[in-house]
Amino acid sequence: MLPAHDYAPAPETPADIYAAYLVHLQRRDRGNTAYTQAARSFLRRWPQAQTWADIPLEKQLAANCSTRPFVTFLMVSRRLRPGYDYLVCRKLCSLWHELTDSCLQPDLDQFMTAAMELGFSERVSSAIGSQIIARLLIQTGRPLSDLRESDLQELLHACDTRQARTGRGAKHYRSTTHSARQILFHLGILDTQAPPAATALSLEERMADVPATLRPAFVAYLNRKHATCVPKTVSSLATRLAQFGRYLAAVDPTLTSLSQLDRRRHIEPFITSLTTAVNSVTGEPITVADRIRRVHAVGNFLAEITEWGWDDAPPRRLIFRTDLPRPQRFLPRYLPVDADRKLTAALSSSPYRLAADALLVQRACGLRIGELLDLELDCIHEIPGQGSWLKVPLGKLDSERMVPLDEEVLTLVDRITTTRSPGRPMIHPRTGAPADFLFTHHGKRLSQNAVREELNRAADTAGLGHITPHQLRHTYATALINAGVSLQALMALLGHVSTQMSLRYAHLFDHTVRAEYERALDLAKSHIGGLPTTGRQLPITDVTGASWKDSPAIKSRLAGGYCLRAAAQGSCPYANICEHCPSFHTDATHLGILAAQRIDAHDLATDAEQRGWIDEADRHRKLIARLDTLIAQSAPA
Numbered sequence: 228m229l230p231a232h233d234y235a236p237a238p239e240t241p242a243d244i245y246a247a248y249l250v251h252l253q254r255r256d257r258g259n260t261a262y263t264q265a266a267r268s269f270l271r272r273w274p275q276a277q278t279w280a281d282i283p284l285e286k287q288l289a290a291n292c293s294t295r296p297f298v299t300f301l302m303v304s305r306r307l308r309p310g311y312d313y314l315v316c317r318k319l320c321s322l323w324h325e326l327t328d329s330c331l332q333p334d335l336d337q338f339m340t341a342a343m344e345l346g347f348s349e350r351v352s353s354a355i356g357s358q359i360i361a362r363l364l365i366q367t368g369r370p371l372s373d374l375r376e377s378d379l380q381e382l383l384h385a386c387d388t389r390q391a392r393t394g395r396g397a398k399h400y401r402s403t404t405h406s407a408r409q410i411l412f413h414l415g416i417l418d419t420q421a422p423p424a425a426t427a428l429s430l431e432e433r434m435a436d437v438p439a440t441l442r443p444a445f446v447a448y449l450n451r452k453h454a455t456c457v458p459k460t461v462s463s464l465a466t467r468l469a470q471f472g473r474y475l476a477a478v479d480p481t482l483t484s485l486s487q488l489d490r491r492r493h494i495e496p497f498i499t500s501l502t503t504a505v506n507s508v509t510g511e512p513i514t515v516a517d518r519i520r521r522v523h524a525v526g527n528f529l530a531e532i533t534e535w536g537w538d539d540a541p542p543r544r545l546i547f548r549t550d551l552p553r554p555q556r557f558l559p560r561y562l563p564v565d566a567d568r569k570l571t572a573a574l575s576s577s578p579y580r581l582a583a584d585a586l587l588v589q590r591a592c593g594l595r596i597g598e599l600l601d602l603e604l605d606c607i608h609e610i611p612g613q614g615s616w617l618k619v620p621l622g623k624l625d626s627e628r629m630v631p632l633d634e635e636v637l638t639l640v641d642r643i644t645t646t647r648s649p650g651r652p653m654i655h656p657r658t659g660a661p662a663d664f665l666f667t668h669h670g671k672r673l674s675q676n677a678v679r680e681e682l683n684r685a686a687d688t689a690g691l692g693h694i695t696p697h698q699l700r701h702t703y704a705t706a707l708i709n710a711g712v713s714l715q716a717l718m719a720l721l722g723h724v725s726t727q728m729s730l731r732y733a734h735l736f737d738h739t740v741r742a743e744y745e746r747a748l749d750l751a752k753s754h755i756g757g758l759p760t761t762g763r764q765l766p767i768t769d770v771t772g773a774s775w776k777d778s779p780a781i782k783s784r785l786a787g788g789y790c791l792r793a794a795a796q797g798s799c800p801y802a803n804i805c806e807h808c809p810s811f812h813t814d815a816t817h818l819g820i821l822a823a824q825r826i827d828a829h830d831l832a833t834d835a836e837q838r839g840w841i842d843e844a845d846r847h848r849k850l851i852a853r854l855d856t857l858i859a860q861s862a863p864a
Contacts, residue, residue, distance in 0.1 A: 241270035244306065251300055255324065258296075265293035276301050280309045287313050296325075302365045303329040311385035314362045315400065322357050331364050334371035342410050345648040345670040351406075358400060359407040374416055379404055409670040413650035420653050421671070433465045437472030440483040444539055445472060448528055457657075467524035474500065484539045485529070494545045498522060515555050522551055559701035559731055562694070567702055569689035574681075577688075580646045581673060582681035584639055585666050589696060591636045593703030593721055596675055596696045598622040601657070602665040607632070607640060619722065621657065628722045640665075704732045776830050781843055784827040798843055803850050806857070813861050821861070825854045 239247075248266050252258035273279045279287070279298075287309065290298060295317075301307035303325050326332050338360050342352035363378050364371065383404060386397035408421040434445045445468055452461050474497050475482055488494065501518045505511060513521075526546035533540040562570065571590070577583035589599045601620045608616045608629070615632040632640075643665060650670045652661035666673035678696060686694045700721070707717055718729045776782060781792040783802040792799055805811050813821065832847035 239306075241274045244276065244301075245270060247304065248297060248300055251304075254328065261293040262296060265291070266297045269294060269297055276307045279307065280313075284310075284312050284316070288316055299325050303331055303361075305330055305365075305368060308366050308368055311362070311366055311382050312388060314366060315382070315385045315389050315397075319357065319361075322361055323353065326361070331361060334364055335360060337371060338410065338414075341414050342406075345410060345413060345650060346668055347406070347410075355403045355407050355410070358403045371414075372416055374411060376408075376417060376419070379408060406669065413670045415651065420651075427462075430465060433469055434472060436469060436476065438476045438480070438482060441472060441475065441485060444485055444532065444537070445469075448532060463520075464524055464528075467521045468528060470521065471497065471525045471528075485532070486539050486541055488529070488541050488545060490545045494525075494550075497525070498546075498550055515552050519551050519554060522546060526550070559705065560695075560698050561701040561705035562698055566689070566691055570685060570691060570694065573685040573689040577681065577685055579681050579684070581643065581666060581668055582677050583685065584643050584646070585673060585678055586682055586685070586696065586699065587639055588636065588643070590699040590703060591639070592617055592619070592630045592632070593700045593707075594619060594630075595622050595700060596678060598722075599696075600664070600666055600673055600675065600678070601655075604644070604663040604665055606665060607637070622722065626722055626724065628719060630720055701732075704729075708732045776827065776834065779838070781840070782831050782834075784824050784831070794838075794840070798846055802846070806850060806853055811857075813857055815861050815863050818858060818861055821854055821858050825851060825858070828854065 245266055249263070252262060269279070270276075279301075298307065298309070299319065299322070302309060303322075326335060335356050338356055339349075339352045342355060343349060347355070359379075359382065360371070360374075362382060363374055366382075367374065367378055383397070383401065386400045389395060390397050405421050408417060411417045412420045430446045430449050431442070434442050434449075437445050449461055449465055449468070452464060456464070475493065478496065479493060482488075482493075501513065501521055504513050504518075506513050506517075529541055529545050533542075533544070567590075571587070574583040574587055585599060588594070588602075589596065594602075598619050601622070602617075603620070606618050606620075608618055610616060615637055616629045617632050617636075619628045619630055621627055647665065647667045648670055650667065652663050653667075653672065654660070655662040664672050668677070675696075682694055682696060686692070704717060704721055707720065712720075714726060714729055717723075717732065718726065721729060723729045775789055775791070778791060779794070781794060781798055783790040783799065790799065790802060828847045828850045832844045832851065835841075835844035835847060
């Protein structure tokens with residue numbers, strides 16, 4: 228066997244190679260006469276083992292089951308470089324057993340250690356090492372530290388060639404190559420990190436359904452928008468303009484220039500068609516907000532190329548403000564207190580700690596999901612006398628801000644720093660500068676999809692419906708409004724640039740509206756006056772002959788009667804106050820009254836639960852507990 232780091236073995240005779248193979252078989256405690264005879268036959272025919280790589284691939288793959296172990300031995304001992312076409316066609320199922328004590332093992336151990344430090348499981352690390360790294364080490368004949376991007380490309384090219392020849396896909400090779408490239412980057416072997424696994428289509432490809440005569444104008448406009456808009460905005464514009472282009476291709480195939488657009492023939496029918504358009508993913512009708520965005524995109528496109536004086540621009544304005552449907556004014560979709568608590572509990576007990584903790588940080592700080600995943604390791608700032616603050620990076624509105632933190636969030640961030648995967652700084656997609664991101668997994672930034680999947684899992688565990696990450700931001704803002712935070716402070720904490728954005732939350736629970744409601748209700752009660760002493764009273768229930776305990780109202784049993792309140796009034800703060808007062812005393816002569824009151828309280832609790840009045844049911848349960856105590860104290864010894 229060759230020394231561990233002898234990458235350029237001295238010339239050997241067939242006898243030397245055969246002797247090394249016998250030692251290899253003995254160390255592995257396997258082999259028989261068929262193995263040794265196959266090795267002797269191989270060496271008689273190819274005394275220089277490397278010449279075997281020159282025979283056609285079909286003959287290489289036709290080697291029998293006794294010859295293949297010898298070929299594998301030659302590869303792992305760096306005596307044979309068979310070619311990537313052979314390596315991607317062989318499964319090499321027993322490769323890890325063959326690697327034991329081989330000259331490849333130190334490099335593979337180094338790679339495996341780095342992979343597991345980045346959060347890959349041992350099984351996945353082993354798969355990447357055997358499928359990609361071992362094949363690269365065998366074919367290149369170089370150590371791990373000398374691997375290059377071109378080596379990975381040659382391996383992938385061999386996979387494409389195999390797919391074209393046999394139809395066998397190379398998806399698993401591409402996936403593991405992507406991960407291998409990222410691990411090699413963090414090891415410092417490659418200079419650039421792995422590109423996104425899914426490559427975005429070019430603008431020309433995205434405009435493929437636009438008529439060929441109109442396509443250059445669409446593409447040129449989108450390229451121009453790159454100068455003033457972020458890539459995500461340009462991508463959204465491309466989606467909406469491609470829809471407009473497909474519409475033009477369907478309704479007027481003869482259209483050859485945007486200057487020929489006519490409002491009556493093209494624009495008005497397009498706007499009308501949006502009322503019946505459906506979402507391509509869900510199949511549901513598009514929302515009013517989506518209709519507005521589509522009209523805006525087309526209107527701005529046509530208006531801007533006209534202002535810029537393009538040759539094929541429309542001669543006049545074609546879309547106007549009145550073409551936009553009236554927007555629907557929804558309140559922010561916050562989580563009620565009970566749902567918020569259940570979701571927090573599900574996230575706190577999640578086994579997927581990094582994504583769960585990311586969501587807990589978002590809920591605690593009111594971040595947008597993009598801002599959350601852009602946080603860097605140095606995002607926590609300690610200000611003397613002012614406590615700890617979170618520096619929120621540039622986000623949707625291109626503005627930074629500082630958010631105050633409490634000890635609970637600091638503990639959460641400390642836990643994140645221990646569960647994130649370490650590694651080299653990665654290129655920031657916004658600035659292009661190296662950055663140490665807070666949320667990293669498998670040597671890459673945590674993706675929005677991973678965060679959304681964890682939120683869906685936690686919501687399902689908590690028994691809640693579909694929840695979006697932005698609802699956590701709404702919940703944060705709503706909690707601040709309920710706590711009485713000022714509008715100016717809310718704007719600063721949320722990073723809003725206009726009061727209109729923050730006023731949406733102020734409208735949720737307007738304390739002035741509540742105070743006016745209660746004032747008007749009290750005034751109305753005072754105008755009612757006393758109840759008439761004569762005449763027939765109105766029925767107290769909606770069921771003829773029903774007991775007062777069955778009435779659809781909030782009810783309390785009193786010493787000399789009962790109290791009925793409308794559900795909108797809520798529970799009376801004075802109901803049964805005497806029974807809970809420390810000055811209240813009773814004795815055995817009142818046991819019958821207390822027992823009857825307890826029966827009524829039990830019936831009222833059951834009635835409240837059936838009507839969904841949980842707080843009212845709890846009030847009756849507390850009264851029952853208090854009555855049990857009073858009855859026990861009053862019972863004769």
